[in-house]
Amino acid sequence: MKRTVVLAPLALLFATSLHLVHAAGNVVSIPLQRSFNRNSNILVTRRIARTRKQQGKDMMQLTPDVDFDEGSHDVEPDFGQVRLTDATDTYYYGMISVGTPSQNFTVTFDTGSANMWIPGIRCTSKACLQHNRYDHELSSTYQPLNGQFAIQYGTGEVRGVTGQDTVKVGGITIKGQPFAESISEDEVFELPDTEFDGLFGLAFKSLSSGGLVPPMTKMIEEALVDEPVFAFALSEGHRSFGELLLGGYNKLHYKGELRWMRVTRAKYWQVSMEGIWYGDGKFNMLSLSKNRDVSKIPLDLITGNPTDATLPDSWRQEKADETAEKARKKARRKAKESDLDMDLEEKRKRLSADTSPKLKKLLPARPNASPDTSAIIDTGTSFLLGDPSSVQLISRIIGADFHTGDMSCAHLSELKSFWITLGGFKFEIAPEHYVYRDPVKKTCSSAWVPSYDSPFWVLGDSFLRAYYAVFDVKEKKVGLAPINRPLRHV
Numbered sequence: 001m002k003r004t005v006v007l008a009p010l011a012l013l014f015a016t017s018l019h020l021v022h023a024a025g026n027v028v029s030i031p032l033q034r035s036f037n038r039n040s041n042i043l044v045t046r047r048i049a050r051t052r053k054q055q056g057k058d059m060m061q062l063t064p065d066v067d068f069d070e071g072s073h074d075v076e077p078d079f080g081q082v083r084l085t086d087a088t089d090t091y092y093y094g095m096i097s098v099g100t101p102s103q104n105f106t107v108t109f110d111t112g113s114a115n116m117w118i119p120g121i122r123c124t125s126k127a128c129l130q131h132n133r134y135d136h137e138l139s140s141t142y143q144p145l146n147g148q149f150a151i152q153y154g155t156g157e158v159r160g161v162t163g164q165d166t167v168k169v170g171g172i173t174i175k176g177q178p179f180a181e182s183i184s185e186d187e188v189f190e191l192p193d194t195e196f197d198g199l200f201g202l203a204f205k206s207l208s209s210g211g212l213v214p215p216m217t218k219m220i221e222e223a224l225v226d227e228p229v230f231a232f233a234l235s236e237g238h239r240s241f242g243e244l245l246l247g248g249y250n251k252l253h254y255k256g257e258l259r260w261m262r263v264t265r266a267k268y269w270q271v272s273m274e275g276i277w278y279g280d281g282k283f284n285m286l287s288l289s290k291n292r293d294v295s296k297i298p299l300d301l302i303t304g305n306p307t308d309a310t311l312p313d314s315w316r317q318e319k320a321d322e323t324a325e326k327a328r329k330k331a332r333r334k335a336k337e338s339d340l341d342m343d344l345e346e347k348r349k350r351l352s353a354d355t356s357p358k359l360k361k362l363l364p365a366r367p368n369a370s371p372d373t374s375a376i377i378d379t380g381t382s383f384l385l386g387d388p389s390s391v392q393l394i395s396r397i398i399g400a401d402f403h404t405g406d407m408s409c410a411h412l413s414e415l416k417s418f419w420i421t422l423g424g425f426k427f428e429i430a431p432e433h434y435v436y437r438d439p440v441k442k443t444c445s446s447a448w449v450p451s452y453d454s455p456f457w458v459l460g461d462s463f464l465r466a467y468y469a470v471f472d473v474k475e476k477k478v479g480l481a482p483i484n485r486p487l488r489h490v
Contacts, residue, residue, distance in 0.1 A: 090382040090436070091461060092234055092242060093196040097168045098179070099139030105132050105197040109232075109244050110380030111269050111471065112458070114208035115151065116167070116215055118198035120160060120181030127189035131197045134181050141166045141175070149180035151209050156188030162210060169200070169215065170246055172224050178212040202230065202379070202471070207267045219246065220473060228474040232379055233487055234465045242487065249479075253487060254468035258479035261423030266476050268376040271423050273457055276390065278302055278397055279416030286373055289389040299397060303416075374456045375422060377469060377478055381460030384434065388450035394418070398435070400446035409437065409444040420459075427480065433466050 093108040098118060105118050119128040121135040136142040147162035160182040167177040188194065201208070205217050213221075220228045225247030233253040235242035243253065261271040275284035281302050288297065392402050398415055400407035415431040434447045447462035470479035 092379065094170075094244065096200060098134055099136070099165050100141040101138075102168065103132070103134055103138070105134070106195075107198045107200040108196050108380055109200050109202060110378070111202045111232075112376060112378035112380040113151075113199060113201035114203040114205060114214045115149075115201045115210075115212055116177070116179040116199065117149065117151075117158060117160060117182055118179065119185065120183055123160075123182050123184060125182075125185045125189075127185040127187065127191075127194065128182060130191045131189075136163055136165065136181065139165055143176070145178060147210050147212075149182075149210055149212075153188070156186035157184075158182050158186070158189070159184045162212060167215060170244070172219060172246060174215060174218055174222070174224065177215055177218055179215075180210075180212070199380070203268055204266045204473075216246070216473060229470060229472050231468065231470040232464060233468050233483060234379075234461055235487060236465055236485065249468075249470045253484050254481035255484050256481055258468075258470060258481045259423070259425040260472075260477050260479045261425065263476040263478065264374055268378070268456075269471060269478055270374050270376045270456060271478055273373045273375040274421040274424070276394075276421075277419045278394075285390050285393055289387070289393045292389070294389050294393040294396070297393065302393070302397060375420075375459050376456055377464070377471075378458050378460050379464060379469075381458050382462065383436075383447045383449045383460050384429075384462050385449050385451040385454060385458035385460070387454075387457070388452060391448045391450040394448045395446060398431075398446060398448075400448070402450070405436075405445040405447075405449065407435065407444050407446055409442070412444065420463075422480075425480075427463075427467065429463060429466065433462050436462070 091108060093106050095104060096107055097104045107116075107118070119131050119133045121133045121137075123129075123133060136144075142163055142165045145162040145164060149158075149160040149162050151158050158180075160180040162178060162180050164176045164178045167174045167179070182198075201214050202216050203214070205214055208214055216230060219225050227248050229248055231243075231245045231249035231253075233243045233245075233250070243250065249258075264270050264272055273286075275286050277284060283302050285302065288294075288302070394400075395402040395405075398407060399411065412431055412435060415435070417431065418429045418434060419426050420429060421427075436445050436447050437443075438445070451458065466483060467480040468483045472479070
């Protein structure tokens with residue numbers, strides 16, 4: 001699962017200049033505002049861990065965060081606007097309307113899920129009674145699909161029935177959009193932890209529960225957007241506004257060039273992940289923490305620049321073996337590229353114009369196209385989830401409690417950035433992004449969270465606040481570039 005939100009009656013009009021947006025025409029800008037506790041189960045579990053620690057009891061494992069089988073406001077149809085409220089600083093959501101006449105709901109736009117669901121009028125769970133509920137009998141465009149719907153998140157479940165109706169999001173009208181209306185929701189979706197009503201999935205159709213067509217897929221199939229692309233610019237600061245753009249991306253919101261990474265498996269927005277480094281350190285923590293007791297690893301080996309002479313004998317041998325293996329891979333890659341270059345012209349002559357896509361398959365892949373580790377880019381998760389050994393090592397480096405995430409705010413200026421390599425590109429995660437500062441309690445906690453059952457890392461909002469993220473559905477790729485602050489909405 002991920003985290004939660006609420007909205008105050010806050011209105012702001014954003015119009016995006018078409019010449020500054022990559023795709024003209026059917027492009028919709030949805031201002032997003034930051035909120036708190038999208039991963040309510042993580043915060044709840046950490047609270048429990050603190051209590052158990054104070055009582056001298058054994059720590060409990062944090063449950064996995066990702067689903068692996070994974071008064072009302074008007075929607076502004078002319079300008080693609082969404083009115084949002086910051087409910088304390090961790091996740092993001094906006095407004096949609098469902099039915100004819102419209103019934104309005106707040107939803108989290110989630111790249112880690114493919115389904116859309118909202119509370120149904122028949123749901124009497126406390127969580128539903130605290131939120132807006134959809135009454136299909138009031139809608140003239142509703143049609144039942146008579147299917148059952150169930151999704152299990154980390155510590156909560158949503159059950160419901162499926163139907164289809166007209167959905168409006170950011171000025172786009174999607175007729176006959178399949179979705180689920182809940183008939184029961186677990187307590188994790190209750191206030192104050194979860195203040196949004198429902199969820200709007202933006203992952204691939206293969207992840208969709210019940211085979212329901214995701215809203216973005218339907219928008220693309222019906223040519224409601226000019227390009228099969230959407231993009232996020234997440235804001236920073238209480239009551240600040242970010243933006244989801246459907247149908248293109250906004251060049252105002254990033255600096256430099258987008259770095260494009262292939263999706264390794266079109267289910268989640270999953271990309272290859274080659275390593276994590278701290279500061280100017282030479283050691284990849286993904287490799288370093290593998291099959292080792294990380295509590296005994298000398299931190300100066302990671303935080304400094306040790307020479308080979310300072311390493312234990314066994315580590316020197318491992319490093320030498322690793323360097324030799326990299327050299328062998330590089331030599332094989334060069335040989336393959338050389339062979340390709342030698343007869344590429346001959347292959348071009350033999351391939352007709354209509355078989356040119358086949359030629360692309362002959363091109364060499366990126367050096368790290370099939371790594372042991374991968375990560376999903378997930379707007380529905382607040383923090384940075386990864387394998388427990390690596391997170392334990394990271395927690396030691398930054399002085400955070402591995403189980404509760406608690407850490408001192410006094411030494412934040414002494415912390416360095418982490419560097420994470422995705423798809424062959426290095427991205428910085430600065431202390432202000434991997435340390436969460438509670439604006440109310442004035443406390444600090446680590447955004448690095450262990451995930452015990454996850455087959456991949458999950459890079460949530462703590463990472464995405466630093467980057468403008470573009471998701472290309474057709475080409476199955478993700479583009480990242482440093483975000484351009486302050487965000488400009490023109």
